[in-house]
Amino acid sequence: MSISRVRRPWRFAAVALIAGTVLLSSGCGHGDKSPSWQGGGDSSAAAGGGTGSGNDAASPSPSPTLSTVAVVSPAADATNVVAAIEVKYTSEDPENTSVAVTDAGGNEVKGTLDKDSKVWRPDKALAYGTKYTVTVNGTASEGKGGSTTSTFTTMAKPSKIIRVTSFLGDGQVVGVGMPLIIKFSRAIPASYRDDVERRMTVTATPSQEGSWGWISPTEVHYRPKVFWKANSKVFTDVRLAGVPLGNGYYGKSDLTVDTKIGRSFVMTVSNKTKQMTVKQDGKVIKTIPVSLGKKSTPSSSGTMVVMEKARHTVFDTTDTDPVNGYKTPIDFAQRITWSGQFIHAAPWSEGKQGHVNVSHGCVNVSEAMGAWLFSRTMMGDPITVSGTEEKLKQGNGWTDFNVSYSAWKKLSYL
Structure with a gap:
C-alpha cells in the first residue's frame, strides 16, 4: 500500500539529547621572548634576530572572522506559530553553538538541542498566544563565533482539538501479551500518522524492541517483537499537545502512562x-x-x-x-x-x-x-x-501477536 506523506517544516526527527558546552579559545605562545607581530615591529630585527629599538609600537592582530549563525525557522517576527514548533538554525561550528529560547518574562524554556541536525525542540508544547525570543550563540572557537536573536509568537489556543487516551492506566499490571493501546477522539489522516508516531515513545526496562501499528484511523497499538519480558516496566510518553493532526485539528494534551508487566x-x-x-x-x-x-x-x-x-x-x-x-x-x-x-x-x-x-x-x-x-x-x-x-x-480481539513481527511493522507509518 502506497501512502502519500505531506512534508511539513515542523516535522520532528528523533531527539538526540546533547548537553551544550562552551569552549573558549586560548592563544598559544611560541616560547620566543621577541615575537614578530603581524603589521608591526622591526621587520629587519624580526628576520635577522636583532633587537628592536623599543620605539616601534606593536599593533594588535585583527579580530578573527566570525562564523554566521542565524535562525532559519520560525521566521523573524513570525506570528500564529504552532505551539509544538521546533527551532532550526545555521552555524559553521554547530558543536560550539548554543541555543536558548525565553518567554516574555525572560524565563528560559526547557528543551533539547540536536547539534547534528541544528534543531532545538521544546520538552513540551509552548504556551498559546505567547511571544518567545530565540538566542543563538556561536562561541568563539578556532576563530569562529557569532550571535543572533529572533522573536516569534505562538498561535491562539485552537478550538478544534483531538483528545488522546490510553486504554491502560498508571500502575496497571498486565500479561506479557498485552498491547499498549492509544485512541484518538477523531480520525488521524494517513499523511499525519508518521508525525504522530514520532511523538509517541515507549521505554521498556529491560530494553525490548517493538513497533507501533495502526489498527484504525482512531486507534494505534504498540507491541514488542516477542511477548514482553516478565516483570518489565513500560513507560509510554505521548507528546501531541499543540501538534497539527490534520484538517485544522490539533492535539489537546500530552499523555504519560506507567505500566507493569506481570509474571509470564x-x-x-x-x-x-x-x-x-x-x-x-x-x-x-x-x-x-x-x-x-x-x-x-x-x-x-x-x-x-x-x-x-x-x-x-x-x-x-x-x-x-x-x-x-x-x-x-x-x-x-x-x-x-x-x-x-x-x-x-x-x-x-x-x-x-x-x-x-x-x-x-x-x-x-x-x-x-x-x-x-x-x-x-x-x-x-x-x-x-x-x-x-x-x-x-485479524482484529477479532487484541490480535497483535497473531501476526509475525515483520508483518506487524508494516502497520507503522514510519
Whole structure:
C-alpha cells in the first residue's frame, strides 16, 4: 500500500539529547621572548634576530572572522506559530553553538538541542498566544563565533482539538501479551500518522524492541517483537499537545502512562490432543482437558489474549438467533475475541473435555479448572489455539501477536 506523506517544516526527527558546552579559545605562545607581530615591529630585527629599538609600537592582530549563525525557522517576527514548533538554525561550528529560547518574562524554556541536525525542540508544547525570543550563540572557537536573536509568537489556543487516551492506566499490571493501546477522539489522516508516531515513545526496562501499528484511523497499538519480558516496566510518553493532526485539528494534551508487566503466564491449546498446556515463567504448571467448538461453530486458531473476565455471567444469543439461540449462566468467563469466544467453565461438557468438541466456539474446561485458571490469569495473558477448522480473523480481539513481527511493522507509518 502506497501512502502519500505531506512534508511539513515542523516535522520532528528523533531527539538526540546533547548537553551544550562552551569552549573558549586560548592563544598559544611560541616560547620566543621577541615575537614578530603581524603589521608591526622591526621587520629587519624580526628576520635577522636583532633587537628592536623599543620605539616601534606593536599593533594588535585583527579580530578573527566570525562564523554566521542565524535562525532559519520560525521566521523573524513570525506570528500564529504552532505551539509544538521546533527551532532550526545555521552555524559553521554547530558543536560550539548554543541555543536558548525565553518567554516574555525572560524565563528560559526547557528543551533539547540536536547539534547534528541544528534543531532545538521544546520538552513540551509552548504556551498559546505567547511571544518567545530565540538566542543563538556561536562561541568563539578556532576563530569562529557569532550571535543572533529572533522573536516569534505562538498561535491562539485552537478550538478544534483531538483528545488522546490510553486504554491502560498508571500502575496497571498486565500479561506479557498485552498491547499498549492509544485512541484518538477523531480520525488521524494517513499523511499525519508518521508525525504522530514520532511523538509517541515507549521505554521498556529491560530494553525490548517493538513497533507501533495502526489498527484504525482512531486507534494505534504498540507491541514488542516477542511477548514482553516478565516483570518489565513500560513507560509510554505521548507528546501531541499543540501538534497539527490534520484538517485544522490539533492535539489537546500530552499523555504519560506507567505500566507493569506481570509474571509470564502462557496458555496453548491443541485441537489434536484436546488439552491446554499452562506455562508460568517458562515452566509447565498444569495440563487441562478442553472441549473446543464443534464443526458447525469452530473455535479460532491463532494467538489471542484475555481481554476481560467475569466470575458469573449469562451468555444470551437469542437476540441474534431467535430460533437456535440460547441463554445460559456461565462461571469463570474470560473473553478472548470480540465475536464471543471465551475460556469458561462448562460442567455440562466435562465428560467430553479432552475427547470431543461440543462448544459453540469457546474453550470449555471443567468447573474446577475454570476456577483454577480464573484465579491466576490477568488481562493480557496470551492463549494460542491450533489445529481448528477456522483461522483467527485479524482484529477479532487484541490480535497483535497473531501476526509475525515483520508483518506487524508494516502497520507503522514510519
